[in-house]
Amino acid sequence: MSHEVVVIEGDGIGKEVVPAAVEVLEALPVDFEFVAADAGDAVKERTGEALPAETYDLAADADATLFGAAGETAADVILPLREAVDSFVNVRPATAYPGVDALRPETDVVFLRENTEGVYAGHEDRLSEDLSTLTRVVTSSASRELAEYACEFVEDGRGPAGDHDEGFTVAHKANVMRETDGRFREEVLAVAAERGVDADEELMDAFATKLPLDPTQYGVIVCPNLAGDVLSDLAAGLVGGLGLLPSANVGHDNALFEPVHGTAPDIAGEGVANPTAAILSAAMLVEYLGHVEEGQRVRDAVEGVLSDGPRTGDLGGSATTDEVTAAVVDRL
Amino acid sequence: MSHEVVVIEGDGIGKEVVPAAVEVLEALPVDFEFVAADAGDAVKERTGEALPAETYDLAADADATLFGAAGETAADVILPLREAVDSFVNVRPATAYPGVDALRPETDVVFLRENTEGVYAGHEDRLSEDLSTLTRVVTSSASRELAEYACEFVEDGRGPAGDHDEGFTVAHKANVMRETDGRFREEVLAVAAERGVDADEELMDAFATKLPLDPTQYGVIVCPNLAGDVLSDLAAGLVGGLGLLPSANVGHDNALFEPVHGTAPDIAGEGVANPTAAILSAAMLVEYLGHVEEGQRVRDAVEGVLSDGPRTGDLGGSATTDEVTAAVVDRL
Numbered sequence: 001m002s003h004e005v006v007v008i009e010g011d012g013i014g015k016e017v018v019p020a021a022v023e024v025l026e027a028l029p030v031d032f033e034f035v036a037a038d039a040g041d042a043v044k045e046r047t048g049e050a051l052p053a054e055t056y057d058l059a060a061d062a063d064a065t066l067f068g069a070a071g072e073t074a075a076d077v078i079l080p081l082r083e084a085v086d087s088f089v090n091v092r093p094a095t096a097y098p099g100v101d102a103l104r105p106e107t108d109v110v111f112l113r114e115n116t117e118g119v120y121a122g123h124e125d126r127l128s129e130d131l132s133t134l135t136r137v138v139t140s141s142a143s144r145e146l147a148e149y150a151c152e153f154v155e156d157g158r159g160p161a162g163d164h165d166e167g168f169t170v171a172h173k174a175n176v177m178r179e180t181d182g183r184f185r186e187e188v189l190a191v192a193a194e195r196g197v198d199a200d201e202e203l204m205d206a207f208a209t210k211l212p213l214d215p216t217q218y219g220v221i222v223c224p225n226l227a228g229d230v231l232s233d234l235a236a237g238l239v240g241g242l243g244l245l246p247s248a249n250v251g252h253d254n255a256l257f258e259p260v261h262g263t264a265p266d267i268a269g270e271g272v273a274n275p276t277a278a279i280l281s282a283a284m285l286v287e288y289l290g291h292v293e294e295g296q297r298v299r300d301a302v303e304g305v306l307s308d309g310p311r312t313g314d315l316g317g318s319a320t321t322d323e324v325t326a327a328v329v330d331r332l
Numbered sequence: 333m334s335h336e337v338v339v340i341e342g343d344g345i346g347k348e349v350v351p352a353a354v355e356v357l358e359a360l361p362v363d364f365e366f367v368a369a370d371a372g373d374a375v376k377e378r379t380g381e382a383l384p385a386e387t388y389d390l391a392a393d394a395d396a397t398l399f400g401a402a403g404e405t406a407a408d409v410i411l412p413l414r415e416a417v418d419s420f421v422n423v424r425p426a427t428a429y430p431g432v433d434a435l436r437p438e439t440d441v442v443f444l445r446e447n448t449e450g451v452y453a454g455h456e457d458r459l460s461e462d463l464s465t466l467t468r469v470v471t472s473s474a475s476r477e478l479a480e481y482a483c484e485f486v487e488d489g490r491g492p493a494g495d496h497d498e499g500f501t502v503a504h505k506a507n508v509m510r511e512t513d514g515r516f517r518e519e520v521l522a523v524a525a526e527r528g529v530d531a532d533e534e535l536m537d538a539f540a541t542k543l544p545l546d547p548t549q550y551g552v553i554v555c556p557n558l559a560g561d562v563l564s565d566l567a568a569g570l571v572g573g574l575g576l577l578p579s580a581n582v583g584h585d586n587a588l589f590e591p592v593h594g595t596a597p598d599i600a601g602e603g604v605a606n607p608t609a610a611i612l613s614a615a616m617l618v619e620y621l622g623h624v625e626e627g628q629r630v631r632d633a634v635e636g637v638l639s640d641g642p643r644t645g646d647l648g649g650s651a652t653t654d655e656v657t658a659a660v661v662d663r664l
């Protein structure tokens with residue numbers, strides 16, 4: 001069976017790291033049919049639309065999508081694409097790799113971020129010359145669905161190993177957003193209790209202090225949408241930046257994979273971008289499509305290259321994107 | 333002229349660190365009239381109300397208030413107290429002190445957090461069995477008032493010295509909250525431009541990655557309410573925790589000062605809490621009341637004790653609260 005994978009390079013280094021990730025996928029004994037699609041600043045310049053309807057439809061109908069990055073139009077591209085693949089959870093691992101300079105080399109956490117609601121579902125109004133409002137949305141159904149996913153994630157042993165307890169931590173701000181985050185917190189903890197999964201909780205501000213002080217306390221962290229955005233980016237700062245971090249936007253029978261980094265306009269076009277985050281995103285894609293062993297092979301190859309292979313400039317080396325990619329393919 | 337200062341110890345170590353801070357204030361050549369008032373868990377237990385109306389009124393009528401911490405009732409106490417003193421900005425310095433173990437010893441930043449709006453002004457509704465909403469509020473007037481304060485702060489040279497540019501950074505999420513954070517961003521940048529103060533901007537998620545990677549890029553950071561809450565707590569994690577950080581809730585002709593830490597129930601009642609954050613909050617209070625030199629004397633004394641004086645357990649020492657306080661008073 002061939003998997004139809006939509007490939008959206010986007011802007012900037014997306015045009016370099018996505019082809020690198022596709023090269024790695026092509027080296028695997030898995031049958032893919034790649035379908036190229038367009039999105040981002042350049043498309044908007046040309047057509048007036050950052051996300052053409054055909055790209056949305058292709059992503060919606062595919063088995064999975066691999067996306068690079070978009071520039072100024074990032075929000076106009078990624079938010080509808082998350083909707084196109086019907087994604088309810090954004091999976092964001094932040095792992096420090098041996099040999100990579102990290103502020104907290106012991107960091108190994110996975111954020112499970114609610115991917116449809118909160119301020120992202122926000123209806124905004126300009127009520128007067130002086131006043132604007134945004135309606136933040138939290139439902140029990142989305143909170144419970146995320147929690148079910150988190151419980152399965154933990155039960156399947158997909159969380160990081162480490163000092164922390166099994167189970168997960170819910171990070172929220174229910175002491176202020178009592179009704180909305182209160183609902184989120186309550187439903188997530190209720191699902192965990194029903195399924196016998198350990199869950200503790202942390203206020204998101206306290207979490208932001210404690211994660212840098214000791215990341216080994218945490219494993220899987222379940223958050224509302226914006227909290228997950230900010231706290232996972234904080235974790236990125238502890239493992240050495242966004243350059244290595246993959247992510248998955250998982251839906252009911254579709255998903256989209258993307259590096260956490262942006263378009264890196266300062267180095268775009270030079271062939272020196274680090275393809276690691278895109279390749280690790282491809283590993284998540286392979287795993288999502290049922291090829292768990294191949295996903296692991298890609299991850300192992302990447303880890304090998306990170307520890308003693310060629311490195312791009314962001315990691316203190318001088319290798320090109322192609323050299324790093326070839327080294328990963330070599331180790332598969 | 334005597335300054336009327338309302339003193340609210342609150343719960344837990346609030347009962348230890350606030351008296352320590354008062355002792356330091358009493359050692360200064362400044363005339364204070366201290367008025368004790370109650371708030372917190374214990375009061376709620378006794379009276380059913382975490383913040384008695386008389387405490388609210390006392391704080392509202394005083395020249396300034398010094399607050400410790402409250403336990404479970406923290407939000408019920410501090411949010412109305414911020415309103416009582418008519419506070420529009422929460423000033424939160426995060427400085428790493430020589431001799432104190434910090435993940436990023438070069439951190440020296442000040443957050444100026446909007447203190448009335450955002451989700452904190454949020455009206456919440458339970459619209460159905462499944463759905464709750466919160467209305468987030470942003471006004472041009474509050475955004476501009478914060479920005480005016482930030483400009484004065486920078487103009488008066490109150491921001492940290494360092495590598496970063498003069499001026500301030502606005503952190504926001506206007507790529508998603510286009511109307512509300514868009515308004516905030518636009519007004520803050522407009523005020524800076526009108527006053528000729530340099531201002532740049534950062535998305536709050538990108539800021540959360542970049543601050544741990546290199547805190548020296550930043551000096552004064554201006555944020556919406558919840559962003560300021562989370563990002564300043566992140567900075568606390570970089571300077572070694574909440575134990576040392578003071579804060580000021582500044583209003584039009586009133587203000588409230590509080591350590592950023594909580595009640596620390598694990599060590600409360602043992603006389604070993606670190607009084608530094610409360611004493612530094614008292615230094616901000618003295619400065620706010622116009623005694624800039626005395627405020628600086630307190631800060632210098634605290635820095636001296638931190639670098640070669642007695643230390644409490646959180647800093648690896650075994651001194652008591654009283655010993656540290658006496659050492660600070662000695663150096664005044």
Ligand SMILES: CC(C)[C@H](C(=O)O)[C@@H](O)C(=O)O
Nearest residue numbers: 074075078079229507508537
């Ligand atoms: C580009 C932006 C809309 C997006 C988000 O806020 O989700 C990005 O920060 C991310 O985390 O993927």
Ligand SMILES: CC(C)[C@H](C(=O)O)[C@@H](O)C(=O)O
Nearest residue numbers: 175176205406407410411561
């Ligand atoms: C206790 C809580 C309501 C408060 C806040 O969110 O502002 C606290 O976290 C703070 O930062 O002072």
